[in-house]
Amino acid sequence: MSLVGPAQVELEDPLRLGPHVLRSRLIVGSGRYDNYRVMAESLAASGAHCVTVAVRRERQYDEQGENIFDYLDLDRYILLPNTAGCYNAEDAVRSAKLGRHILDALGNPGADWIKLEVLGDPKTLLPDPVGTLEATRRLVAEGFQVLCYTSDDPVVARRLKEAGAVSVMPAGSPIGSGQGLLNPNNLRICLEYLKDDDPDYPVIIDAGVGAASDVAIAMELGADGVLLNTAIAKARDPVNMARAMMHALHAGRLSYLSGRIPKRLYATASSPEVGVIARTCPPR
Amino acid sequence: MQIIYNGEPREVAEEMTIAELLAELDRPARQVAVELNRELISRDQHVHVRLRPGDEVEVVTLAGGG
Incomplete structure (x- = not known):
């Protein structure tokens, strides 16, 4: 007799974003790492297929005098430049x-x-909804596939979709704050508004993740993916945190697809209620 | 002559082209993008476009970001 090993969590569950098909629903940033070596290891450990990058004035080297191009595998990752x-x-x-x-x-x-x-201001890094909407329209007209970072405001989210964004990406909480998903109810409404009559429209929770549980919660809400950076880059052990994020994403996705039980006020026994040897129980 | 390079004054040779500026900076051309007075200059134009005094030039590359 042989024991069956634990089931491998391997989802054939690609994320379609505009013209791209991503092998992983986790999108990770490349910023704020102590050095590019740790960045490269963490990106690999996260299992991500898409990595975000910034556009900056040239002469960008880390403390070791190395350049991001030395550590970013351009054949492995689809880069997603940000503004x-x-x-x-x-x-x-x-x-x-x-x-x-x-x-x-x-x-x-x-x-x-x-x-x-x-962005609206450097202290909160909250999105400027007016500027975001205007930029979305202009970029769509320029032929860009626009993935839109926005707040968890469902009305703004709907406007951005109408303006032609290929994905609307509401924030869980402010960028880099690690506060997780502060208003899951708003995110639920965003998901409902954006996917009403268009269930395949991709919605990604972008920003605010602090720990792996936040990723699982985002996916359980029905998000199509999660975009994060600081929670991995600034963890004490970035490589293992990247791994944790990948597993949390799979766990949350499977949980969402499997259909959670409804919440009830009172208990429901999981053991049979007949055949109990005890004859009496206290009144309810 | 003086130009504004990435926000700072910089002395460059008269009538320098963008291609010559990138060579002086020692950056591979495919890792950068160049704006002249807030307009993107495509790569095939780098050898043709000559800088003039006071031009504002931005040379950008990719950096880590989220």
Whole structure:
């Protein structure tokens, strides 16, 4: 007799985002790592197929004097350039075009899309909804596949979808705050609004993740994916945290697909109620 | 002559092309994108476009980001 080993958590469950098909529903950022070596190991451990990058003035080297290109496997990852640091639509469009130009030259398939961020202020890094909507319209007109970072406001989310975003990406909580999903009810409404009559429309929870449980909760809510960076990069052990995020994503996704039980106020016995040897029980 | 390179004044040769500027910076052309006075200059134009005094040039690359 042989014992059956634990089932492997291997989902053939790709994420379709515009023209791209991602092997993993976890999208990870490449920022804030202590060095590029740890970054490369963490990206690999996360199982991600898509990695976000920023567009910045040249001369970007880490403390070891190394360059991100030495550690980013361009054949393995689809890069997703962002417009982080932009506070108006004009700058976001400029950044997007510059990012596209570089990815084109690198021959990376991520050249046609952009993670749009138009921020309101540097303290909260909350999105500016007016600038985000304007930039979405302009970038869509320029032929970009726009993945839109936004707040958990369902009305703004719906407007961004109407403007042509290929994915709306509501934040769980402020960027890099590690506060997790502060308003799951708003995220539920975002999911409902965006997927009403269009169940395959991809919604990604972007920003705010602090620990693996946040990723599982996002996926259990019915999100199609999670985008995170700081929770891995600034963990005490980034490589193992990347692994934890991958497992949490699988756990949350399987849990969502399997259909959770309804919450009840009172208990329901899991052992049979007949055949109990005890004759009496206290009144309820 | 002086240009504004990535927000800072920089002395460059008269009539320098963008391609010559990138060579001076020692950066592989395919890892950067160039804006001249806020307009993207495509890679095939780098050898043709000559800088003028006071031009604002941005040379950007990819960096870690989320």
